[in-house]
Amino acid sequence: MKFWGRRSTAPAKRTPITGHAWIDPILDAAIAEVTDGHLSAAITVLAEVRDDPETRDLRLDKLTNAIPLGRADDIAELAVEHHDPELALLAGSCYAQEAGAIRGGGWASTVGEERFQLVRATAGKALPFLHGAAEALPDDPIPWAELMSTAVLLGIKREQHDELWGEVHRRCPTLWTANQTRMWLLCEKWNGSHDEMLRFAHQAANEAPAGDPVTAVVAMAIAEFLMYEGREHDAGRDRRRFQREALTKSMSMVEGAADKWLRAEKPHPRAIAAHNNFAVVFGLAGHEQRTLLHLLGMRDRLTGFPWDYFEAEPGDLFHEFVEKYWPADLEVTDPDADPEPVVPPRKPCRGPCPPTAHT
Incomplete structure (x- = not known):
């Protein structure tokens, strides 16, 4: 019988679920459709919450993540063809996601100028679609929140960031993603304090x-x-x-x-x-x-x-x-x-x- 020594590792009491920090069955069903290559459900679940910015924000975020990289151009063509604000939002968000993937998650010092140029060129494609979505739905804060994130990739001046934050704040001051983006923009890592x-x-x-x-x-x-x-x-x-x-x-x-x-x-x-x-x-x-x-x-x-x-x-x-x-x-x-x-x-x-x- 062993009375001392290193205690054996106990089995984990909880099994974490990663990449799914929300409870929204409607969103889950739309993600499944998007994964199979269909966008109609994504457009529907975004449109039905135009008056609920927080749910719309979450759904756009997770639907964008479910769309494979490299499909932004296809969605942009559909947005132009149908003049649909939800498609415009998805196109802009997908371009921003592709730009972020090109940049990677490292510190700015690890990203060369050539890669930065490609990041900015890709992020720039998002702008007309996000501005178009904002014009189509003037009270919607989500296009402005997406513009905030895209602006970080574009490296625009602080004054322009402040203007974008002001647009979101006037429409929905508590919007989760916008507040998180604003916090990061002001941190020391991004030349704030x-x-x-x-x-x-x-x-x-x-x-x-x-x-x-x-x-x-x-x-x-x-x-x-x-x-x-x-x-x-x-x-x-x-x-x-x-x-x-x-x-x-x-x-x-x-x-x-x-x-x-x-x-x-x-x-x-x-x-x-x-x-x-x-x-x-x-x-x-x-x-x-x-x-x-x-x-x-x-x-x-x-x-x-x-x-x-x-x-x-x-x-x-x-x-x-x-x-x-x-x-x-x-x-x-x-x-x-x-x-x-x-x-x-x-x-x-x-x-x-x-x-x-x-x-």
Whole structure:
């Protein structure tokens, strides 16, 4: 009988689902059609949510990802032939995706000028289609959000970025993708600064209505800061120590953003993505109760960002957090079932506690 020694690795308590951080059966059916080479369902599911920017934004994103690279020209021809704003959106989004694939995910210093020229030429093809979609549906913020992402690939001036953000903000200030793109544009990695990025995230969370998961832009910004500054620290204990110390200084802001969302939480297509962002930041901070709360909210569905900022395989950090924070006797058998309402932990107070406020 063995009384000491290295404990054998326990089997994973949860099996993560990667690349599917949403619950939208209609979108799933349309993706299946797109995968088989048919666009009619994609056009339909985009058109039916013209008055729901967040769902329209999510569907455009995932449908674009499902379309094979190299098909943007074909979709552009259809858009010109049919004068259809949904086809125009898809064409512009596909051109931007192809430009991003040409660029790759590395730092700008690893991309040569010849490749940058090809990136800009491909991204430039998106512009007439996205502007056309914006003209066809003047109240739709999605073409402007796509223009924001495309503009990053084109390397346009900051003033033009500000104008595009203004167009989105006037139409839908809480739009998830636009806020994420704006946060990245302001970060030090993209010639902004940590201060400007964090100020934006804090302001966006403050201005968001209670119950909107866009408050997770605070967690996104913190993750961006930790990744960028963490490069100066060796992987392992030194980097984790830096992360803990940095998070100690910003934890009240992250907690406030999470609480503002969860205390009035409403159904939202980006809720699972928001839980991912908060789970990473609270997990790195060592906050057991809050990390578990957001792991539960994820329903085992992993986004790439921000997990891949801290481990090459997003599932590695997820399993680390499950092992550390998930109680051994807690079993969730149906992650797609409607979860119980999530109520964030409250800080202890002296004397009688006031009623919970929707901040």
